[in-house]
Amino acid sequence: MMLSPAPKISFKAQMLQAREDAIIVTVNRLLAEKGFDAMTVDEVAAQVGIAKASLYKHFPSKEDLAAAAMVRVMRRAQAYLAALPGSMAPLDKLRAVVRWTMELKLAGEMPSLPSQNSSLRATLIANADYMNGLIEVSDQLGAWIEAAQEQGLLNPQLPAIAVLYTLYARACDPVLEFLQMGGQHTDAEIADLVLSTCFDGLNARQAR
């Protein structure tokens, strides 16, 4: 007998998992560079190097492919939040997270989904992994927002939910790609610029 049948099963599972990861990475990239509507499942299968039928063994629909990519992004976000040093001030954490999402987008790794697609919305809402991740991230950010407001560092007149949406919106801000297209600034400069307009606004400030 073999020493252990377990590794064999694990190996098979690992293969499956590896292929699924490859699919998701490809979907993530395609979603980032062309968006959901322009991405075709044939394209995904071709780029992963597997048959289209095999794709449907893993994911029952195009919407579920996109959802898997969003789950991956959400997990990365959760990992990033968890890795922030506890000593950091809430406002600095928020700035760090926004910078991270903008760097993701500038690097072409932020999937872009049409917010008006109803079937896609339904799939995302039905996806427990995605929803739990979203809620956890939102709760964490919401706590930091309220803390920063109590410290008087974030405008306390703004509803926390509006602040949260404003931060989220940086992940799909067209200003980033417009500036990138212009070619006048490095990605780091663009991130600095938009981070500045996000937190400090366009108006001239006495301080700073």
Added chain:
Amino acid sequence: MMLSPAPKISFKAQMLQAREDAIIVTVNRLLAEKGFDAMTVDEVAAQVGIAKASLYKHFPSKEDLAAAAMVRVMRRAQAYLAALPGSMAPLDKLRAVVRWTMELKLAGEMPSLPSQNSSLRATLIANADYMNGLIEVSDQLGAWIEAAQEQGLLNPQLPAIAVLYTLYARACDPVLEFLQMGGQHTDAEIADLVLSTCFDGLNARQAR
């Protein structure tokens, strides 16, 4: 003999023009509520109440339909800019324009086009009416931006082009629809809120 054949021709032309306007208004609304990809030509024809073949008498392609809607928006923008009192300070003009675009979006009258669709981009760039309008509007806004920066009211460290993009981006800001979906605020409150975050940022300010 009739008194004048001229009115007859004019009447016919008026009919044509009126129908074209009806088409463009419908396209504008559909683009605003579902976006370019989800909008179908059959849908447009049905909602206008004309045959699809008649649509193609006016516009040679779906892309041209969208371009016509964008030209209409651009003309409205030019009219709005021109109507601003000359006595108004540049910064106030900028704020007024941004508020206007946000009100347009909140009212469901701002067409939303995918920025990554190449054929649509090509059609828009080839459309002289659209491009001229865009350039004129950009020049006007650019002049106000530089004036406000010289007056020390707008952060002079920001490149004018980045400010311009940031203002344009308010016309497709997802924060608007997210807040609208929440139902906690009126459209006017939402516009005030986002206008505030745009110009003043999220940070707390001493003044204000």
Added chain:
DNA sequence: GTCTATAGACCGATAGAC
């Protein structure tokens, strides 16, 4: 009679699903 708009069938291509 002539011209134009209409309705609706129709085609070809694409893409999702299996």
Added chain:
DNA sequence: GTCTATCGGTCTATAGAC
């Protein structure tokens, strides 16, 4: 690799206005 639906775009025959 096949099936099917959808959609952009075209075509034809009929009706009606002048």
